[in-house]
Amino acid sequence: MSDTRPKLLIVEDDPGLQRQLRWAYDAYHVFIAGDREEAIDLLRAETPDVVTLDLGLPPDPDGTSEGFATLADMLRIKPDTKIIVASGHGERESALEAIAGGAYDFYQKPVDINELGLIVSRAFHVHALERDNARLVESAPRDKQVLGQVITAAPEMIRVARTIERVAPTDVFVLLSGGSGTGKGLLAQALHDASQRRDGPFVTVNCAALSSATLEAELFGEFGSDKRPAGGRIGAARGGTLFLDEVGDMDLSLQAQLLLFLQQRREADAGDRGAKGMDIRILCASHRDLGAMTAAGTFREDLYYRLAEVVVRIPGLKDRPGDPALLARHFLNRFADDLNPQVKGLAPDALAALDAWSWPGNVRELENRMKRAMILAEGKLITAADLDLDQETQGGADVINLKLAREMADRRAIRHAMARTDGNISGAARMLGISRPTLYDLLKHYHMQG
Ligand SMILES: Nc1ncnc2c1ncn2[C@@H]1O[C@H](COP(=O)(O)OP(=O)(O)OP(=O)(O)O)[C@@H](O)[C@H]1O
Structure with missing residues (x-):
C-alpha cells in the first residue's frame, strides 16, 4: 500500500543526526539527503x-555557501516548498539571511526535537492552507460568474x-435600485452587453x-432639449444604451426636460411627424x-413610471451570504500581480472578519479594503488586521438579548463554514x-441558502 503520510525531506550531512531525525518524525514519510545534488533529486522526484535544511553542507560543511545555494535551487524549482533552515550557535544572522532569501523558518542547533517538531508541523499546516486558498482563488471566478x-x-x-x-433582449427601460457600491454600474454594462x-x-x-446646467448641456448638447434633441450624450448613445447613473x-427642471424628450421620442417612434426615432434605450440607477x-x-411621478418600467433591486453585500469571501478571493486574484505577488490567500481570521462585517460601502468597500490589504500585507496570507477589520469585528453591535446573540453567532x-468549503454541505x-x-x-431555520 502506498504511504499517504505527508512528505518531509531532511537535508543533513551528519549520519548521527540523520538517524535521530528520521526516528523522531514517524508521522511523516521522511526522505534524507546528504548534499545538494541528492536534495534536488529528491525534491524533483x-x-x-x-524541507529541513542544514546550511553547512559538503563541500563547505563549516560555512553556509552550499546551504544557501541549495535553498535558492529548491525555491526556484518548487517555490511553494516550506524550507526550515538549521543554524548553529552564533549563526543567527545567516538564519535571518535565509529567511530573507525565502526560507519559511529556522531552528537553532543543537536540535531540540520537540521544538523542531512544532515548526515542521506548522509548516505543513501553512502549506496546506496556502494550497487550499490557491485552489479556491483559481476556482472562484470560473465557477461563480454570472452575466460574464x-x-x-x-x-x-x-x-x-x-x-x-x-x-x-427587450427594449424596456430598467431602473437598477441598490446601495452605493452594490454593482449597479457593472450590472448596467452587463445588461447592455x-x-x-x-x-x-x-x-x-x-x-x-x-x-444642473452642466448636466443639461452634457445630456442634450449646448442648446437644450427643445433645440437640439439629438446632441450631447443622448445623441452619442444613438443605436445603443444611455445609462443615467444616480438619476x-x-x-426637477432637468427632470421636466428629460420627460419632454422622452415624450417627443415616443411621438417620433410612433411616426406622428414622420421623423426617425432616437433609437436609444435608457437604463437608470439610483441608491x-x-x-x-x-x-x-x-422626483416626478410621470418620469418615474416612464424610466422604471422594470425595477431591479440589488441586495447589499451583507445580504449575500458567502459573497464577501468569494469576492475577496476574486479581487486577490485580480490584483496580486500588480500589487503584491507574494500574497497567496486569506488567513482564517480574515475570512471570519469578512463574514462578520456589515459592508456599508458594499462591493466597492470590499474592493478598496482588499487593495489596501494587499499593499500592506507582510506575509503570504491577508489577515483581518491587513483588512482593517480586526477591531471592528471584535466590538460588534450591541447585543439585544441572548437568543439573538446566539442566532447571530x-x-x-454557518456562513463562514459555507464560504470556507465553497458551499459544500458535508464539508x-x-x-x-x-x-x-x-x-x-x-439553514432552513435561519432561512439561509445551502
Ligand atoms: N458581483 C461583482 N463581481 C465582481 N465585481 C463587482 C461586483 N459587484 C461590484 N463589483 C465591482 O465593485 C466596484 C463597484 O461596483 P459598481 O461601480 O458597479 O457599483 P455601483 O453600485 O454602481 O456604485 P455607485 O453607487 O458608487 O455608483 C466596481 O469596481 C465593480 O466592478
Whole structure:
C-alpha cells in the first residue's frame, strides 16, 4: 500500500543526526539527503511540501555557501516548498539571511526535537492552507460568474442576474435600485452587453457628479432639449444604451426636460411627424428610493413610471451570504500581480472578519479594503488586521438579548463554514462539528441558502 503520510525531506550531512531525525518524525514519510545534488533529486522526484535544511553542507560543511545555494535551487524549482533552515550557535544572522532569501523558518542547533517538531508541523499546516486558498482563488471566478463578469454565489444575486438576462433582449427601460457600491454600474454594462444593442455605444452619465446646467448641456448638447434633441450624450448613445447613473440626483427642471424628450421620442417612434426615432434605450440607477421621492414630490411621478418600467433591486453585500469571501478571493486574484505577488490567500481570521462585517460601502468597500490589504500585507496570507477589520469585528453591535446573540453567532459560523468549503454541505457540517441533517435544519431555520 502506498504511504499517504505527508512528505518531509531532511537535508543533513551528519549520519548521527540523520538517524535521530528520521526516528523522531514517524508521522511523516521522511526522505534524507546528504548534499545538494541528492536534495534536488529528491525534491524533483518526491515533491515534499516541507524541507529541513542544514546550511553547512559538503563541500563547505563549516560555512553556509552550499546551504544557501541549495535553498535558492529548491525555491526556484518548487517555490511553494516550506524550507526550515538549521543554524548553529552564533549563526543567527545567516538564519535571518535565509529567511530573507525565502526560507519559511529556522531552528537553532543543537536540535531540540520537540521544538523542531512544532515548526515542521506548522509548516505543513501553512502549506496546506496556502494550497487550499490557491485552489479556491483559481476556482472562484470560473465557477461563480454570472452575466460574464458578475461574481456571486448568493441566490439573491443570481435571481437579479436572471432578471437582467430576461429583460436584456427587450427594449424596456430598467431602473437598477441598490446601495452605493452594490454593482449597479457593472450590472448596467452587463445588461447592455446581453442586449441586441451590444454592438452600439454604451454611454454613461453620472447625474450626481455634475451641476444642473452642466448636466443639461452634457445630456442634450449646448442648446437644450427643445433645440437640439439629438446632441450631447443622448445623441452619442444613438443605436445603443444611455445609462443615467444616480438619476435621483437630477433636479426637477432637468427632470421636466428629460420627460419632454422622452415624450417627443415616443411621438417620433410612433411616426406622428414622420421623423426617425432616437433609437436609444435608457437604463437608470439610483441608491435613493425613487418611489419614496415621488411621494415626497422630489422626483416626478410621470418620469418615474416612464424610466422604471422594470425595477431591479440589488441586495447589499451583507445580504449575500458567502459573497464577501468569494469576492475577496476574486479581487486577490485580480490584483496580486500588480500589487503584491507574494500574497497567496486569506488567513482564517480574515475570512471570519469578512463574514462578520456589515459592508456599508458594499462591493466597492470590499474592493478598496482588499487593495489596501494587499499593499500592506507582510506575509503570504491577508489577515483581518491587513483588512482593517480586526477591531471592528471584535466590538460588534450591541447585543439585544441572548437568543439573538446566539442566532447571530450561529449565522456567522454557518456562513463562514459555507464560504470556507465553497458551499459544500458535508464539508461545512464537518467544519462546524455537526451532522449534515443538523446543518440542513439550521439553514432552513435561519432561512439561509445551502
Ligand atoms: N458581483 C461583482 N463581481 C465582481 N465585481 C463587482 C461586483 N459587484 C461590484 N463589483 C465591482 O465593485 C466596484 C463597484 O461596483 P459598481 O461601480 O458597479 O457599483 P455601483 O453600485 O454602481 O456604485 P455607485 O453607487 O458608487 O455608483 C466596481 O469596481 C465593480 O466592478
